[in-house]
Amino acid sequence: MPEQIPVRCSILRGGTSRGIFFNGNDVPRSKEQCEAFLLDVFGSPDVREINGLGGATSQTSKAAIIGAPSRPDADIDFSLAQVVVDKPTVDWGGNCGNISSAVGPYAVNMGLVRAVEPVTSVRIHNTNTNKIILSHVPVVGSRAASTGTYMVPGVPFPAARILLEFANPGGSVTGKLLPTGKPKEPITIADGRTFTVSVVDAANPVVFMMADELGVDPAILPKGIDANKDLQDVLEETRCIVAEMLGIVADRKDGTRVSPGLPKVGFVGRPKAYRTTAGMDIAESEIDLTGRLMSVQTPHASYMATGAICTGAAAFIKGTIVEELARPIADRPEPKAIRIAHPYGVMEAVVNADEPTAAPDIRGVAVGRTARHILDGQVWVSTSFFDPTPADAPSWFDAAKPQPGASSDD
Numbered sequence: 149m150p151e152q153i154p155v156r157c158s159i160l161r162g163g164t165s166r167g168i169f170f171n172g173n174d175v176p177r178s179k180e181q182c183e184a185f186l187l188d189v190f191g192s193p194d195v196r197e198i199n200g201l202g203g204a205t206s207q208t209s210k211a212a213i214i215g216a217p218s219r220p221d222a223d224i225d226f227s228l229a230q231v232v233v234d235k236p237t238v239d240w241g242g243n244c245g246n247i248s249s250a251v252g253p254y255a256v257n258m259g260l261v262r263a264v265e266p267v268t269s270v271r272i273h274n275t276n277t278n279k280i281i282l283s284h285v286p287v288v289g290s291r292a293a294s295t296g297t298y299m300v301p302g303v304p305f306p307a308a309r310i311l312l313e314f315a316n317p318g319g320s321v322t323g324k325l326l327p328t329g330k331p332k333e334p335i336t337i338a339d340g341r342t343f344t345v346s347v348v349d350a351a352n353p354v355v356f357m358m359a360d361e362l363g364v365d366p367a368i369l370p371k372g373i374d375a376n377k378d379l380q381d382v383l384e385e386t387r388c389i390v391a392e393m394l395g396i397v398a399d400r401k402d403g404t405r406v407s408p409g410l411p412k413v414g415f416v417g418r419p420k421a422y423r424t425t426a427g428m429d430i431a432e433s434e435i436d437l438t439g440r441l442m443s444v445q446t447p448h449a450s451y452m453a454t455g456a457i458c459t460g461a462a463a464f465i466k467g468t469i470v471e472e473l474a475r476p477i478a479d480r481p482e483p484k485a486i487r488i489a490h491p492y493g494v495m496e497a498v499v500n501a502d503e504p505t506a507a508p509d510i511r512g513v514a515v516g517r518t519a520r521h522i523l524d525g526q527v528w529v530s531t532s533f534f535d536p537t538p539a540d541a542p543s544w545f546d547a548a549k550p551q552p553g554a555s556s557d558d
Contacts, residue, residue: 162250172215245453252283301493331467366417460497
């Protein structure tokens, strides 16, 4: 038996993230072996990920496993793995909207769905959240379009616009749009300080906090968050407390170790003019809300797509921090859209709902993204990651899928 074997993989950028894509038939059949395989592929744990394909940030240390659909309303299944850079951990707890935007192009380019010009709609079943994502992919010939004029803040080059709609995103992980049943509530941390939070679950659960209560400028840039250890500690402790409240972890003390990626946490503030990381001046009139998010205990360089989905949903729930601090709907250029100011610019989320209420029917939230199919090739890995299970035996990837027709909304 050879010491190493080649495994097919592709590298794609989706939005402001980059991931390694695998066919579900090619990954190890044991979940434990699959996680060891992914850590090896990415070169983790190592802050540089020098020995693998990882990019040494949470935004560039993600894997996508693509397989045949397990639901009749989907074209493909997609599982997201967040490979933690500095710890031997693979987090399967939630989805990444940016990587999701590359799943449609990957499916088109690899022949997993039939390419139809000018736009191919791909129904993606995200197995992490058991939700359907509709990806509308511009197509030229038999491949996803690679050129266009659409710009995503945080990506320096224009590309074809992909419309990504998260259908019925509420309750992606917890089963409820408002997991605690309250639009906002106080949380007291160990040192006695109390902060107001809104916990909303749409595409991913997010803990929203108020920049004013945290004593920070809502337009602070990532380097400022990196330099503020107290702010980071408060955000992470609050996140872990909510993780315990939601039953994601049994004990808040284990939140960072057991579930470093879920729930997400961040803070928001009223619209405010600011200068982006790239040095661009953004006027207050171009903004409906200022927001910052953390990604696996580090400040996100821009804004998560799933975070934008959740922010859009939160803006339609009366009494949440987001709804109260956002520009009033009547004063926005597009009432159903919310323009979120993040470190690299402004991201828009369009909400398919009637009007803000205490319990709105969020039928979908859409964001515009771009993607690039960068490379197809092989990664050499140890044969030890692959057990001698017969080729026709089901893998953990197949066994972990929900039953056809199942939904976390049930």
